[in-house]
Amino acid sequence: MNEFMLIFRHQDGKAVASPEQIQIWMKQTMDWIGGIAAQNKFSGGNGLPFDDARVVWPNDVVTNGPFGEIKETIGGYIIVKADSVDEAVAFAKGCPVLQGDGNSVEVRKIARGDGLH
Amino acid sequence: MSHHELIPHLFRTEFRKITAVLCKAFGLEHMAVAEDLASETFLAALETWSYKGVPPNPTAWLYTVAKNKTRNYILRTQVFADKITPLLQEAEATQEAFSIDLSPGNITDSQLQLLFAICHPSLPVESQVALALRMLCGLGIDEIATAFLASKDTINKRLFRAREKLRTAGIVLAFPGPAEIPARLDAVMTTLYLLFSEGYYSESQDTMLREDLCLEAMQLTHLLVAYEPTNLPPVKALLSLMCFHASRFEARRGRHGEPILYDEQDETLWNQNLIVQGAYFLYGAATGGCLTKYHLEATIAYWNTQKADTPEKWEAILQLYNQLLSIAYSPVAALNRTYALSKARGKAVAIPAAEQLKLERNPFYFALLGELYTDVNSARALQYFEQALSVARTAGDQQTIRKKIDRLRDG
Numbered sequence: 085m086n087e088f089m090l091i092f093r094h095q096d097g098k099a100v101a102s103p104e105q106i107q108i109w110m111k112q113t114m115d116w117i118g119g120i121a122a123q124n125k126f127s128g129g130n131g132l133p134f135d136d137a138r139v140v141w142p143n144d145v146v147t148n149g150p151f152g153e154i155k156e157t158i159g160g161y162i163i164v165k166a167d168s169v170d171e172a173v174a175f176a177k178g179c180p181v182l183q184g185d186g187n188s189v190e191v192r193k194i195a196r197g198d199g200l201h
Numbered sequence: 202m203s204h205h206e207l208i209p210h211l212f213r214t215e216f217r218k219i220t221a222v223l224c225k226a227f228g229l230e231h232m233a234v235a236e237d238l239a240s241e242t243f244l245a246a247l248e249t250w251s252y253k254g255v256p257p258n259p260t261a262w263l264y265t266v267a268k269n270k271t272r273n274y275i276l277r278t279q280v281f282a283d284k285i286t287p288l289l290q291e292a293e294a295t296q297e298a299f300s301i302d303l304s305p306g307n308i309t310d311s312q313l314q315l316l317f318a319i320c321h322p323s324l325p326v327e328s329q330v331a332l333a334l335r336m337l338c339g340l341g342i343d344e345i346a347t348a349f350l351a352s353k354d355t356i357n358k359r360l361f362r363a364r365e366k367l368r369t370a371g372i373v374l375a376f377p378g379p380a381e382i383p384a385r386l387d388a389v390m391t392t393l394y395l396l397f398s399e400g401y402y403s404e405s406q407d408t409m410l411r412e413d414l415c416l417e418a419m420q421l422t423h424l425l426v427a428y429e430p431t432n433l434p435p436v437k438a439l440l441s442l443m444c445f446h447a448s449r450f451e452a453r454r455g456r457h458g459e460p461i462l463y464d465e466q467d468e469t470l471w472n473q474n475l476i477v478q479g480a481y482f483l484y485g486a487a488t489g490g491c492l493t494k495y496h497l498e499a500t501i502a503y504w505n506t507q508k509a510d511t512p513e514k515w516e517a518i519l520q521l522y523n524q525l526l527s528i529a530y531s532p533v534a535a536l537n538r539t540y541a542l543s544k545a546r547g548k549a550v551a552i553p554a555a556e557q558l559k560l561e562r563n564p565f566y567f568a569l570l571g572e573l574y575t576d577v578n579s580a581r582a583l584q585y586f587e588q589a590l591s592v593a594r595t596a597g598d599q600q601t602i603r604k605k606i607d608r609l610r611d612g
Contacts, residue, residue: 111520114520114523114524115519115523115542115546117523117527118519118520118522118523118524118526118527118538118542119542119554119557121523121526121527121530121535122522122526122530122534122535122538122539122554122557122558123535123557123558123559124530124535126526126527126530
């Protein structure tokens with residue numbers, strides 16, 4: 085069994101949603117994660133809030149947020165257990181983030197450090 | 202009350218106390234001696250009270266006999282006396298050299314310390330549970346075998362190995378230090394939780410024995426709550442969970458011991474006193490920043506004390522299961538989560554989610570699918586219930602499933 089990270093990419097990190105909408109997203113995300121956890125395939129995950137976000141550049145340059153030049157931002161990730169990348173992709177397809185135009189979920193296998201990867 | 206009823210009741214409560222105090226006095230390596238002396242005390246009660254009647258103060262009688270038996274044992278067993286008596290004399294410089302301290306304070310301390318020793322991380326969890334059943338709940342070997350659906354031989358071996366382990370690991374009866382408490386308490390709570398679950402969900406047919414196990418687990422948890430250093434939010438959450446579940450004892454079994462499912466229970470039989478206690482401990486658990494699986498399960502159990510099928514109830518239960526599964530997966534939580542999903546989001550959403558669980562060895566998996574397909578596709582519902590029946594392990598479960606099948610055929 086491998087572990088895969090599902091990384092949520094948002095096209096427009098600055099878009100502000102209504103509390104109502106946020107609550108709906110939250111519920112959808114909880115249901116989505118609950119469905120994966122019910123199959124004993126959930127390893128962990130975190131949201132990555134934009135508050136206190138910084139980007140560190142060469143020569144001690146620090147800018148606020150992941151915004152500015154970077155159009156796309158990472159909103160969070162979860163780690164799932166899956167037998168194959170196809171199974172991980174099937175989990176990713178249910179991610180509520182995909183309801184947003186231009187958003188995507190990147191699926192990456194996590195190296196196990198056992199010398200086989 | 203005749204002595205026939207009195208003894209088992211006393212045995213359960215007093216066995217633990219006497220054993221714990223004797224273990225404390227002799228040291229854990231002489232656990233088996235403590236157990237034997239406690240057992241002999243009850244045997245003496247059986248032999249005496251049967252003919253002479255129950256004494257006015259049975260507990261005091263038992264303690265006196267336990268003390269005398271201990272004294273005789275020490276005098277009789279020279280080796281034991283050489284090792285232990287000096288220690289006892291040292292501990293209590295009174296004229297009565299072999300006195301055993303059966304004061305309420307020492308009883309409580311000894312029980313708690315024995316609980317911590319039995320739940321020592323060096324023992325496998327199944328041994329902890331078996332040892333707790335024997336030493337703290339006073340269950341006989343055949344009763345433990347019944348509860349575990351194992352042979353007496355297996356249980357004897359398990360207990361023997363566990364005692365050996367405690368002896369060789371040099372574990373002493375003492376309270377863990379404040380820094381150690383959180384980690385040690387985790388193991389204690391796991392054992393108490395398993396003890397309770399063993400009673401609540403066991404496949405054993407013996408309903409009375411199973412309920413007794415639950416009550417024993419609750420008593421031990423009460424001890425932890427009464428002891429200030431362990432009176433912590435997760436412990437209160439665990440006790441709350443136990444109270445809520447135990448409140449349905451009366452309602453969940455029929456006149457002939459057959460199980461009655463939640464939906465069909467007569468809620469006037471739910472024990473309101475235990476529900477109130479459950480709510481009290483849950484309220485107490487809601488302090489501090491930690492959220493354990495006990496908190497989540499207790500909150501789910503709280504919602505289950507509300508019989509009315511409201512959208513709020515199922516939404517709350519679904520989200521609690523979502524959270525619970527992401528910190529502690531278990532097949533039963535996965536099945537219950539999917540049932541809550543059907544209540545909150547409809548069967549069209551729940552059916553594909555259920556099919557993804559792939560718990561083909563679990564009879565309740567097929568029963569859940571049968572339930573979800575009922576009123577959607579009767580032929581498939583029937584097929585799943587029949588599959589559930591073919592893997593159901595207990596007579597009670599088979600009976601419940603057969604009822605569902607009959608209802609589908611009649612409809």
